[in-house]
Amino acid sequence: MLKTKRMSIVPTFACTLRCKLCSNHMPLFQNPPRATAEEMKTDIDSLFTLFDHIEWLQFVGGEIFTHRHLDEVFLYCKNYSAQFDRLIIETNATILPTDKELESLLSYGEKLKVMISDYGELSKVRNQFVEILTQNNVEYNLKKYHGDVMGQHFGGWIDNTPCRDLLEPDEYVTQQAARCAQVRLENMHIFRGKLHRCSNSLFLSELGVCVPNRGDFVDLYDGTSQEEKREIIKRFYAYPRKSCHYCTWKSGDSAERYSAAEQEARSNDA
Numbered sequence: 001m002l003k004t005k006r007m008s009i010v011p012t013f014a015c016t017l018r019c020k021l022c023s024n025h026m027p028l029f030q031n032p033p034r035a036t037a038e039e040m041k042t043d044i045d046s047l048f049t050l051f052d053h054i055e056w057l058q059f060v061g062g063e064i065f066t067h068r069h070l071d072e073v074f075l076y077c078k079n080y081s082a083q084f085d086r087l088i089i090e091t092n093a094t095i096l097p098t099d100k101e102l103e104s105l106l107s108y109g110e111k112l113k114v115m116i117s118d119y120g121e122l123s124k125v126r127n128q129f130v131e132i133l134t135q136n137n138v139e140y141n142l143k144k145y146h147g148d149v150m151g152q153h154f155g156g157w158i159d160n161t162p163c164r165d166l167l168e169p170d171e172y173v174t175q176q177a178a179r180c181a182q183v184r185l186e187n188m189h190i191f192r193g194k195l196h197r198c199s200n201s202l203f204l205s206e207l208g209v210c211v212p213n214r215g216d217f218v219d220l221y222d223g224t225s226q227e228e229k230r231e232i233i234k235r236f237y238a239y240p241r242k243s244c245h246y247c248t249w250k251s252g253d254s255a256e257r258y259s260a261a262e263q264e265a266r267s268n269d270a
């Protein structure tokens with residue numbers, strides 16, 4: 001039996017914002033990659049062949065609603081409705097879903113939950129989206145990321161932008177990574193057939209700054225057997241991986257906090 005608490009499908013690395021401390025390193029992608037609807041459907045087939053059960057099937061970006069063709073993917077997930085408990089959508093409320101995307105999401109009823117990162121004035125469609133969700137009895141969570149940093153969700157952001165081996169002792173990395181929220185939540189991330197144990201591992205790997213070791217991720221289409229893939233996944237959280245050596249999230253309890261979503265200038269803003 002293979003289960004996980006969280007499975008995050010990443011449709012796109014494109015984002016409407018350009019946050020200086022983006023923990024997923026999105027501003028560093030010059031040409032943000034994007035998965036096609038067909039690629040995501042193929043990944044979803046593979047995931048639900050490997051996994052017996054997923055608690056929360058999540059869609060996270062970038063900003064997922066820049067994709068504009070997620071309606072068919074949301075509907076496709078229904079083929080596996082019995083194998084996941086909830087459909088979770090993460091958005092920064094800068095852009096509304098298309099009418100078709102909204103319709104497909106609302107068809108999930110109580111199974112749908114929307115997580116809104118509320119960046120104050122930057123989240124310009126927040127009120128409109130909240131109104132739609134309220135009218136349709138959809139559960140949502142507003143994560144406050146504006147105003148005084150102490151009052152922000154989790155006390156503000158951590159700076160995870162060094163993107164290099166922090167050269168910390170192995171013992172410290174092992175101890176801290178075991179307590180990492182991504183580990184506790186078993187928050188796996190998938191993009192174009194590459195399944196990683198956390199977001200940092202996926203995004204650093206896609207950036208090419210941290211080449212994962214063998215067993216740090218699973219390539220769903222590398223020709224190895226389902227059993228071999230399952231064995232690697234079962235050990236995902238057994239010990240820290242290469243990306244943990246590059247990561248400040250593992251020191252979350254003691255790490256300095258910063259006000260969220262301070263914007264970088266875009267190259268054409270000058």
Ligand code: SF4
Pocket residue numbers: 176177180181182183197198199200201240241243244245247248249250
């Ligand atoms: S790289 Fe390691 S410490 Fe960082 S978020 Fe992932 S599991 Fe946690």
